[in-house]
Amino acid sequence: MIRIAQLSCGAEYSGIQREIERAAETVGATLVYPEVSLEDILNVESTFGVSVSSGDLNMAMARAVRIVQNPDLADAVIVMTCFRCAEAAIIRSEIRKYIHENSKIPVLSYSFTERTTAETLLTRMEALVTTVKYRGLLAREKQTGLTAGIDSGSTTTKAVVMRDNQVIGTGWNPTTEVLQSAEDALQAAIKMSGVAREELQAIGVTGYGRFLVGKHINAKLIQEEITVNSKGAVFLADAQKGPATVIDIGGMDNKAISVQDGIPGGFTMGGICAGASGRFLELTAKRLGVDITELGKLALKGNYQNVAMNSYCIVFGTQSLVNNLAMGRKPEDVAMAACHSVAEQVYEQQLQEVEVKEPVIMVGGTSLIEGLPKAMEELLQIKVTVPKYAQYIGAVGAALLVSGLLED
Known part of the structure; x- marks a missing residue:
């Protein structure tokens, strides 16, 4: 034990x-x-x-x-x-x-x-x-065979199909009904990969819905997102040797993980307030009248110093948005201020609880909101890496790790 x-x-x-x-x-x-x-x-x-x-x-x-x-x-x-x-x-x-x-x-x-x-x-x-x-499994650096990974998250469900260390298919959709969302994401990834479902050798599942989804599809690996996400992050960032820091700002909570040779050594998971989450950025985009996919580019045009933004509570943060727009502040300045607000809170709450060592890898859907990695870079004074497939790190980690079970 x-x-x-x-x-x-x-x-x-x-x-x-x-x-x-x-x-x-x-x-x-x-x-x-x-x-x-x-x-x-x-x-x-x-x-x-x-x-x-x-x-x-x-x-x-x-x-x-x-x-x-x-x-x-x-x-x-x-x-x-x-x-x-x-x-x-x-x-x-x-x-x-x-x-x-x-x-x-x-x-x-x-x-x-x-x-x-x-x-x-x-x-x-x-x-x-x-x-x-499972230290030996977490030390695994390559995916082999044909496997799939599903990340049943609180906001979105992601899936990937991997073959011999390469991502060959991806699927993504909002999490509504947990099982159906997982099925839809997996089918989309399978369709893109061009393989048949019965060809898959194993499936790994992570995320909030992992137990329900894993049991439903008879997954070979059902594992929490701390270890799986960190493995996916360092794999995609080509940082499996030496130290690394993984930052994952999610729809419900945030994770900061210190990694050494691909294995987590220390981590924190939390976020007392939703003001430090992807949900706050969604509300910001809605209030500014832009799609969440456009918020990052808008933020890059702005200056957060032109806007006073509450960085603790989602309620008061939203109130700050409304007040600043009513005062005639530019939408791009408000967008960048929102990104800085989230980054500051993650810095104050999560990054004080781990050893921050380069490379710093930012992952998850929020990492694609360009203003957020920029804000984090300014706070840390360290370059922040956003790898390809950053929003799929949980699914990639699950697909990689489950391939290791095929060899046992």
Whole structure:
């Protein structure tokens, strides 16, 4: 059984400890709490260079040191603190950074609320387990044979057909009825590829609808999107050796993943507010009277500094859109300001939780909105790569990984 070390503050007080345990049990993992001495706790200040009053935070830091010194104590680590506590946010980041820099143990950083459920944590826990349990599969660099991948996302459903390391067919449509959307996307990819469905050797599925779709089509691989998307991203960007950072701004949430040699080492998944999502950009396009596919080109003509945009909440962000347009601001300036608003929030919420190393790869449908990668480049002062088929990374990752199961 995979052992996940829980380093947390406030989980019991917030009433979510049982939810954390349920999530771990669901993915076949067990939570462990490394033992530490009083001396270990007293020494954390010298290790981390910071002094805190919280006993739980000091305990979490001491356990982090213990794990680094004795890697056999845990297979993976989850660092969790309450989103209300500023001090805890700093320590959470320091613990995550300390483990990442001093060990090869995969680590997840998460800020919880009193309403966090096991279902909310499921994908995150599953990704930790997958990273440990299927490390050999995740190290795979080539797709072989004839396979398909389906990404059943919250907003769109994508599918690809691959043959011998090449994408030969793609399909895309909005996610409405989950099973039908998956079937339509797969059929479109098969039609473009020119092969017959019965010729497919295996199908892999990822995304929010993976369990339903995977069971329906008898998929050989059903896997969460953290590991699958990161594999698809580094494959398409030709960055499977060495470090990389993957940024995926989706319709419902965002993912930032630190990757080393094609395998996730640390990641965060979240977005407290929809103001940092593709949904906000959809609303922006609608308010400006342009198609979402035209928003990026419009944004490139604008200057975000000409528009004051709220970058926290989708409600107030939309209100800012309306107010700025009423004040006569140029549509292109508003479009670029919206892109910067989303990029800033991802930078502040997600990218502080992972080690950002080049190349930085931006993927997902929002990466095709040209103003967004540009805004991220300006914030990071690092070139951002948007690979071909960036919107299909989940499907590509699934098709690549499932081909590895054919050889077992």
